Amino acid sequence: MDLDALNMFLIAGGTLLIPILAFVTSFFLWPAALIKIYYWYWRRALGMQVKYANYGNYRFCYTCRGRPGPKPSILMLHGFSAHKDMWLAIAKFLPKNFHLICVDLPGHEGTTRSPLDDFSISGQVKRIHQFVESINLNKRPFHLVGTSMGGCVAGVYAAQYPKDICSVTLICPAGLQYPTESKFLKHLQDLKESGDENPKIPLIPSTAEEMEQMMKLCSYVRFKIPPQVLQGLIDVRIPHNEFYRKLFLDLVDEKSRHILQEKMNKITVPAQIIWGRQDQVLDVSGADVLSNAIPGSQVEILENCGHSVVMERPRKTAKLITDFLSSVQTTENNKKHD
Template identity: 30%
Template sequence: MHRPLPMNVLFVLIFSVLMTACSRQAIYETAIGFERSSAGLELATVKVDNLDIAYLRNRQAVNGDTIVMIHGFGANKDNWTRLAEHLTDDFNVFAIDLPGHGDSSKPLDIGYHLEDQAGYVARILEVLSIDDAHIMGNSMGGAITALYAANHPDKVKSAVLFDPAGILDYESQLVELVKEGGNPLIPKQPGDFERLLDFALEEKPFVPWPILDVMEERAIANREVNEVIFAAIRDAGFEADFRNAITRIKAPVLVIWGKEDRVINYRNGEVFVAAIPDAWLEVMEGIGHAPMVEAPKASAKLFLEFIGHNR
């Protein structure tokens, strides 16, 4: 079984790189590479139409089902490595950077509505020859996962929605802040990224300072495309169509929600499971907006129990 990189090993790694006078970017790349490797994953890219799409996949394929993982707004494929560490011995994992995110192409002139993004996922999986998989998504990626499952029922074994977007019957702190003209999800200046983590996560994983600095620099550099994407996904006119779409989902669906979520109120989970024909809800105490990051082992256990029950 793959093991996460112990903290003492990570400190030695960072210290060793620092002693070689490498840049913070080199430290980041080395550390993120070790985390991917400890999860049994490797980086790959694929051309999808006119877009370059980056993704993580198993270093060694296994004789098991496929899991596709779809990150949330402003996030990337590496949000899934700590969950994948518990799954890659038995499943073939594909964690995708959506267009506009991570290491994938970031055009400003394509559609970023949820339905558009679900279409990109469908095209990416077609190019990767993935046509029968468990699909997981967080936040925006949870809404995209739900739409993909609704639009391609024959290609989805199960769906797991971590704190999904798409329904806002119950408002959250984020909604209140956006109405007041602020948005903690889009870092604009130094210090904003750490505030984003404090806002989004209740159980923050340890991130050493050189890595945190690079993550912040990248987030600030992505501000323009993030503003375009956020404007598209907050389109209030889409919600009725989304609610109708998820009633068409045929696969079993597990909705996992952190009770301390300040981005999307956990009580919206009840609305999701009421709308989806075969859905369960699990609320995780003491967890925020990203259970797969904050409680990866517990999240993996819920998924395994869920698919075991539905076999």
């Protein structure tokens, strides 16, 4: 090999080696940074743009793809301690011609977090309505999707602002009285009876081991996650754990605990209910509670699936939402021609 060829080989090898070393270093030393890069990459790959909207001095952070068209826009509300990027798994399988919006709920990720804010379900519903108005989303009725805490917010929003939306999808929502008590709710009851003033809440992990236990609680599917990634997930969450604790206490307070139960009879738009059969956080028996209260609602129970429906069955969930929207549009078109 001549000297020029050797130099080219070394330069090419060095060019490849630098990003590989950067990746390996990040994986072992800064896993949290790697997780942020992961979300950044998938947002770009899926065409999701990060944007901001202001309502007075309050700022909302959201991602969106596409523009309003003949089909209803879709607004997606994440669960407790999550953020807008949790919907990327679903966005991957939704048609590209849908106008899709995923917003950080109050206090989460890029949306304003103020100690003066009301983080009860009613307070969050009010904020989401402000967000909808700030981007003029309610110029035409849109489809609202929410999971867990976000499902409760979505359900109460549908009850309070029926003219804003054309339909709603509730994925294992909080805020109900469940005929069968889940493993998680039983644990909360035990903590309450113990009298511990600062109990460990399973949904607010502070170590990699606790993170793994939380994932086992939330998912029926057993994801194999490297310890470094678990640590990265914890590193991202720990700075926010004090807020999560305050939020959690607001959610289990009398004001919010059963608010969807109290409002569900006022939901008049077409409703879709999706639940994981093996949900250990909020029992699947809640699906019957909702379907009995909302006339004509469609219920989809996913087998071999836990509370993290969006993560465990993203392709199936996206198809169910797409099919549901098609059926709602078909029904509306038939009414117009009758």
